[in-house]
Amino acid sequence: MKAKKIRLGVNVDHVATLRQVRRGQTVYPSVNDMVGEAVKGGADQITIHLREDRRHIQTSDLIELAKKCPVDLNLEMAVTPEMIKLANKYKPEWCCFVPEKRQELTTEGGLNILSNQEEISFAIEKLQSRGIEISLFLDPSPEQVKAAFVVGADAIEFHTGTWVLAKGLKKQKEWARLKKAAELCHQLGMRVHAGHGLDYKHSQDIRKLPHLLEVNIGHFLICESLKVGLKSAVKKMVQTLKSS
Numbered sequence: 001m002k003a004k005k006i007r008l009g010v011n012v013d014h015v016a017t018l019r020q021v022r023r024g025q026t027v028y029p030s031v032n033d034m035v036g037e038a039v040k041g042g043a044d045q046i047t048i049h050l051r052e053d054r055r056h057i058q059t060s061d062l063i064e065l066a067k068k069c070p071v072d073l074n075l076e077m078a079v080t081p082e083m084i085k086l087a088n089k090y091k092p093e094w095c096c097f098v099p100e101k102r103q104e105l106t107t108e109g110g111l112n113i114l115s116n117q118e119e120i121s122f123a124i125e126k127l128q129s130r131g132i133e134i135s136l137f138l139d140p141s142p143e144q145v146k147a148a149f150v151v152g153a154d155a156i157e158f159h160t161g162t163w164v165l166a167k168g169l170k171k172q173k174e175w176a177r178l179k180k181a182a183e184l185c186h187q188l189g190m191r192v193h194a195g196h197g198l199d200y201k202h203s204q205d206i207r208k209l210p211h212l213l214e215v216n217i218g219h220f221l222i223c224e225s226l227k228v229g230l231k232s233a234v235k236k237m238v239q240t241l242k243s244s
Contacts, residue, residue, distance in 0.1 A: 011218025041234025
């Protein structure tokens with residue numbers, strides 16, 4: 001049987017985090033250089049989250065990568081007029097709509113489409129008209145999956161962070177939720193993506209998620225790169241994601 005290909009998106013936000021620690025006084029580490037290393041390791045896509053508070057990735061990073069990224073660029077973004085305008089102008093291959101709170105350390109859960117359906121639908125239509133594909137970062141909820149279909153999403157990236165952190169019976173229940181939501185997503189004609197908190201062990205397990213086509217991984221790979229380099233860390237993750 002031919003090996004199942006799961007695309008790997010490498011999130012380079014925390015390369016920029018290290019650079020911005022000194023509030024823009026240094027140009028290192030270079031996001032572009034690390035993108036090159038990730039691609040050499042086998043990354044299919046580069047993911048960046050341009051937050052409203054610009055805590056890591058800057059607008060200049062988006063502009064540069066929109067011109068020079070050697071693989072697909074996936075822009076994670078809040079559904080705000082500013083971010084929609086930037087995405088419309090610089091036209092990454094993918095935009096992933098995510099919830100965003102300034103006080104959070106990292107994205108803590110999925111988008112609630114039901115509370116903002118009209119605005120999300122408008123943003124999707126506008127960006128899709130520019131040839132941009134849209135994924136929505138969601139918890140594995142049937143209601144949210146159905147809402148994603150209604151607003152016209154191309155894909156759902158399921159939030160795996162709860163599953164990663166859970167133990168015992170809670171982990172089994174969260175996995176069951178992920179499987180059920182992935183099946184529904186596929187039945188409705190949307191792509192199944194996944195991400196958040198994935199390491200080598202959980203990436204090996206996530207391969208079993210029905211109809212999975214893509215994962216996006218950042219923090220773990222950047223941490224691993226401090227030991228082995230980003231190219232090697234990504235290469236190992238690519239191998240981990242291979243399944244028969």
